[in-house]
Amino acid sequence: MLTLENVTVRFGGLTAVKDVSFSMGTDQVLGLVGPNGAGKTTLFNAISGLVRPGGGRVMFNGVDLTRKPLHSRAHHGLGRTFQIPQPMHELTVRENLLVAQRFGAGKVDHKRLDEIMDFMDLGDQADRNAATELALQELKRLEVAKAMATEPRMLLLDEVLAGLETNGKRHFTARLQDMHKRFKIGILIIEHDIETVSSLCHRVVVLNFGEILADGTPDAVFRDPEVVRSYTGGGEDA
Ligand SMILES: Nc1ncnc2c1ncn2[C@@H]1O[C@H](COP(=O)(O)OP(=O)(O)O)[C@@H](O)[C@H]1O
Numbered sequence: 096m097l098t099l100e101n102v103t104v105r106f107g108g109l110t111a112v113k114d115v116s117f118s119m120g121t122d123q124v125l126g127l128v129g130p131n132g133a134g135k136t137t138l139f140n141a142i143s144g145l146v147r148p149g150g151g152r153v154m155f156n157g158v159d160l161t162r163k164p165l166h167s168r169a170h171h172g173l174g175r176t177f178q179i180p181q182p183m184h185e186l187t188v189r190e191n192l193l194v195a196q197r198f199g200a201g202k203v204d205h206k207r208l209d210e211i212m213d214f215m216d217l218g219d220q221a222d223r224n225a226a227t228e229l230a231l232q233e234l235k236r237l238e239v240a241k242a243m244a245t246e247p248r249m250l251l252l253d254e255v256l257a258g259l260e261t262n263g264k265r266h267f268t269a270r271l272q273d274m275h276k277r278f279k280i281g282i283l284i285i286e287h288d289i290e291t292v293s294s295l296c297h298r299v300v301v302l303n304f305g306e307i308l309a310d311g312t313p314d315a316v317f318r319d320p321e322v323v324r325s326y327t328g329g330g331e332d333a
């Protein structure tokens with residue numbers, strides 16, 4: 096169970112995340128949506144330890160992670176991807192996954208990495224250079240594979256589906272659904288596309304100007320007039 100209690104993040108005079116509270120179990124796929132600049136990535140950074148909240152708490156399975164370093168969150172079972180894929184240069188796909196596995200899971204298990212590569216359709220790319228020889232689709236799958244290699248109980252995915260064409264998006268969405276069911280990994284995903292969120296997520300939380308505007312089923316949330324207004328008038332969609 097991931098629990099956020101009044102999480103607040105400030106950058107100088109700007110409050111990027113304001114008093115955000117919600118809980119989710121590893122049995123959920125939760126979509127985090129909202130206009131550009133709403134604070135979604137900043138909230139991920141606060142959960143995963145890249146920024147320190149100015150107020151509030153981040154709890155995971157009863158442990159207070161708010162002031163714990165990055166690697167300790169991985170050991171507690173929190174994994175994440177980045178909005179801009181960050182493969183390690185000069186390393187192959189397999190080597191990237193090895194580093195992630197050692198960092199997060201604290202051990203090397205080649206059989207498990209083969210499974211993960213097969214699962215994310217990267218088996219044929221294992222020995223290719225991650226920085227120079229992969230297409231965008233493959234880089235996005237590598238991001239998710241790296242996060243999986245840390246053996247998370249809960250995975251934070253930052254726009255891993257953005258920029259993919261319709262078929263690629265559907266295929267990737269099905270993979271994430273599979274991952275959630277087969278490996279019992281909770282998913283918190285930032286995604287703009289309403290159709291994708293509706294098909295993938297049990298629940299949607301809408302952020303607007305750093306605050307929670309709505310929290311509920313996709314059906315209810317996307318019919319909420321305030322949410323519709325924030326989507327059409329509150330900012331530009333990336
Ligand atoms: N490191 C930072 N320093 C200063 N301002 C930041 C920083 N990161 C994000 N911001 C600001 O915080 C707000 C939220 O940004 P972000 O979390 O990236 O939004 P989203 O992911 O929802 O598009 C924006 O106004 C952004 O410019």
Ligand SMILES: [Mg+2]
Pocket residue numbers: 135136137178
């Ligand atoms: Mg973002």
